[in-house]
Amino acid sequence: MSASSKGSAINKNERFVYQDDELIEKPFNWGQLRRLFTYMKPYMRQLSPVIAMMILGTLTRLGVPALVILAIDEAISPENGESSIPKLLLFAGLMLLLYIIQWASNTYRIKYTNIIGQKVIYDLRKHLFQHIQKLSFRFYDKRPAGSVLVRVTNDVNSLQDLFTNGVVNLLMDCVQLLGIVIILLVWNFKLGLAVMITVPLMFLVSSSLRKRIRFAWQDVRIKQSRINAHLNESIQGMKVTQAYVQEKDNMGFFTKMNGVNMKSWDRASALNQTFGPVIEITAAIGTFILFWYGAHLIQQDVITVGLLVGYANYIGNFWEPINRLGQMYSQLLIAMASSERIFEFIDEEPTVAELKEAKPLPKIKGDVKFDQLVFEYEKGRPALKGVTIDVKAGQSIALVGHTGSGKSTIINLLCRFYDPVQGRVLIDGIDIRDVSIESLRSQVGIVLQDTFIFAGTIRDNIRYGRLDATDAEIVKAAQAVNAHDFIMNLPDGYDTQVEERGNVLSMGQRQLLSFARALLADPRILILDEATASIDTETELKIQEALKALLAGRTSFMIAHRLSTIRHADEIIVLDHGRIVEQGNHDALIAKRGVYNGLIEAQYRFL
Numbered sequence: 001m002s003a004s005s006k007g008s009a010i011n012k013n014e015r016f017v018y019q020d021d022e023l024i025e026k027p028f029n030w031g032q033l034r035r036l037f038t039y040m041k042p043y044m045r046q047l048s049p050v051i052a053m054m055i056l057g058t059l060t061r062l063g064v065p066a067l068v069i070l071a072i073d074e075a076i077s078p079e080n081g082e083s084s085i086p087k088l089l090l091f092a093g094l095m096l097l098l099y100i101i102q103w104a105s106n107t108y109r110i111k112y113t114n115i116i117g118q119k120v121i122y123d124l125r126k127h128l129f130q131h132i133q134k135l136s137f138r139f140y141d142k143r144p145a146g147s148v149l150v151r152v153t154n155d156v157n158s159l160q161d162l163f164t165n166g167v168v169n170l171l172m173d174c175v176q177l178l179g180i181v182i183i184l185l186v187w188n189f190k191l192g193l194a195v196m197i198t199v200p201l202m203f204l205v206s207s208s209l210r211k212r213i214r215f216a217w218q219d220v221r222i223k224q225s226r227i228n229a230h231l232n233e234s235i236q237g238m239k240v241t242q243a244y245v246q247e248k249d250n251m252g253f254f255t256k257m258n259g260v261n262m263k264s265w266d267r268a269s270a271l272n273q274t275f276g277p278v279i280e281i282t283a284a285i286g287t288f289i290l291f292w293y294g295a296h297l298i299q300q301d302v303i304t305v306g307l308l309v310g311y312a313n314y315i316g317n318f319w320e321p322i323n324r325l326g327q328m329y330s331q332l333l334i335a336m337a338s339s340e341r342i343f344e345f346i347d348e349e350p351t352v353a354e355l356k357e358a359k360p361l362p363k364i365k366g367d368v369k370f371d372q373l374v375f376e377y378e379k380g381r382p383a384l385k386g387v388t389i390d391v392k393a394g395q396s397i398a399l400v401g402h403t404g405s406g407k408s409t410i411i412n413l414l415c416r417f418y419d420p421v422q423g424r425v426l427i428d429g430i431d432i433r434d435v436s437i438e439s440l441r442s443q444v445g446i447v448l449q450d451t452f453i454f455a456g457t458i459r460d461n462i463r464y465g466r467l468d469a470t471d472a473e474i475v476k477a478a479q480a481v482n483a484h485d486f487i488m489n490l491p492d493g494y495d496t497q498v499e500e501r502g503n504v505l506s507m508g509q510r511q512l513l514s515f516a517r518a519l520l521a522d523p524r525i526l527i528l529d530e531a532t533a534s535i536d537t538e539t540e541l542k543i544q545e546a547l548k549a550l551l552a553g554r555t556s557f558m559i560a561h562r563l564s565t566i567r568h569a570d571e572i573i574v575l576d577h578g579r580i581v582e583q584g585n586h587d588a589l590i591a592k593r594g595v596y597n598g599l600i601e602a603q604y605r606f607l
């Protein structure tokens with residue numbers, strides 16, 4: 001390898017660098033938990049019978065060991081003789097009854113906590129999606145699509161356990177623990193105290209584990225988010241990857257990421273597992289104390305054998321909820337991390353905000369004025385440096401200039417995807433910041449360079465321009481833009497199914513479809529981001545004709561790459577580094593022999 005190629009080689013480790021979501025390291029946050037539970041509020045009425053059933057189930061569970069005590073002391077003990085058989089049957093029958101009640105209440109509880117939980121998750125996901133749809137381009141500029149996806153899928157899913165059974169289980173375990181503590185202390189205070197002596201020790205050990213578990217799960221989330229960002233990018237860019245034969249490299253990078261994620265998960269899950277043994281050891285010590293001290297008390301005639309067996313039973317039911325509460329704590333920590341990330345998005349205000357007093361933009365005529373526009377995507381790097389353009393309704397404007405000169409930025413400001421740093425955009429003399437975004441965008445049509453075709457029929461794809469359009473209107477629009485013939489040649493005509501990104505269709509056909517879509521929407525202002533891909537002359541001619549039909553009577557802005565398409569524009573605006581350097585019609589600009597003429601010559605030279 002030569003020295004120069006060595007110097008310029010890409011360091012593979014530096015490729016695919018994804019900006020991590022900020023590490024969320026806040027302590028357990030009650031306020032946030034309360035906020036999370038506001039999503040349960042609408043279901044409180046449905047939750048009340050579930051809680052009642054849960055309490056009933058817990059009480060019956062607590063009743064079983066009491067019956068065991070009675071059965072042993074009153075019926076099984078030899079001193080009770082033969083007469084004890086009917087009593088034994090009675091206790092056994094009562095026990096059976098308690099088990100049936102317990103089963104019925106559990107079934108009811110599980111069924112309805114699941115239903116309510118799903119509703120809460122549904123609401124939360126809806127709220128989140130509703131909100132992120134409103135967020136401005138600036139928000140999406142900063143984040144890979146994958147990491148946004150993770151919040152709507154993974155993070156919301158990880159709250160599922162909490163809402164489906166977590167909350168009710170938490171209550172149930174607390175009620176059960178409280179019940180057992182009361183029973184143990186009331187029946188024999190000293191024995192009760194002795195068996196519970198290990199509880200503070202257990203809390204001490206487990207609380208130190210909690211922090212480590214929390215950080216470990218946060219780490220897992222970050223690693224997953226990176227994988228998602230990479231996956232998203234890889235899938236979207238698959239064609240480029242294959243064209244440049246980068247699959248091996250890509251695979252290597254993915255494998256590394258995947259491995260790191262697995263290790264992170266293993267670490268978190270191993271830490272999580274340590275909760276169980278801590279509880280088990282404590283339970284074993286508790287049981288040892290019970291039998292050792294209990295036997296002592298039996299010998300001193302302070303308690304009966306039945307009571308000792310009953311205590312053993314209660315103790316058995318004691319560690320189980322404590323263990324579950326430990327797991328619940330981990331679940332809560334995961335939920336905390338997820339909800340912080342979800343709320344961070346929900347709290348994100350759109351940078352392009354609608355004024356409270358914003359009125360709908362009245363039906364427009366189509367005058368547009370860009371007044372001294374200054375704009376920067378990043379502070380200190382202006383993309384537009386004072387652009388003024390005055391456009392009369394019905395005029396066609398072509399924006400030309402080198403790549404990065406600011407053409408798309410002007411369009412972004414006209415659609416209010418961003419707000420200018422200085423200056424104004426006026427439509428029919430109205431500042432677009434004073435009107436509702438919906439009323440503005442619904443009157444401005446855009447035909448993007450990369451026409452997005454949705455999965456569905458050709459008809460549906462055209463109808464996207466105006467959802468209430470009739471079939472006849474759709475055909476009429478397709479005919480007007482020369483799309484009808486090729487559609488009729490497809491296997492099922494207008495009912496032909498197209499794939500997500502319209503891969504069955506050629507570039508030119510996709511563009512004609514998008515013209516039909518725009519024509520159907522019938523906006524007074526139309527923006528065309530012209531496709532750069534070369535299309536055959538026949539299609540080009542069709543597109544030219546279609547354009548004429550589409551632009552007639554509308555104010556139009558065309559970002560032109562193939563300069564041949566803008567020859568007839570009323571006004572050609574030539575941009576350079578965010579400034580207008582020339583302006584006029586084709587003939588005037590050619591006569592000027594300036595920048596535009598240079599661009600034209602360069603294009604012909606290239607051809």
Ligand SMILES: Nc1ncnc2c1ncn2[C@@H]1O[C@H](COP(=O)(O)OP(=O)(O)OP(=O)(O)O)[C@@H](O)[C@H]1O
Pocket residue numbers: 141377378383401402403404405406407408409410
């Ligand atoms: N989302 C963004 N974040 C940061 N900078 C941006 C962003 N979009 C554009 N820019 C920068 O703003 C400047 C103007 O970009 P713009 O997209 O308006 O150029 P353009 O003339 O439309 O280019 P092209 O012909 O390549 O589409 C460029 O320097 C570009 O790097």
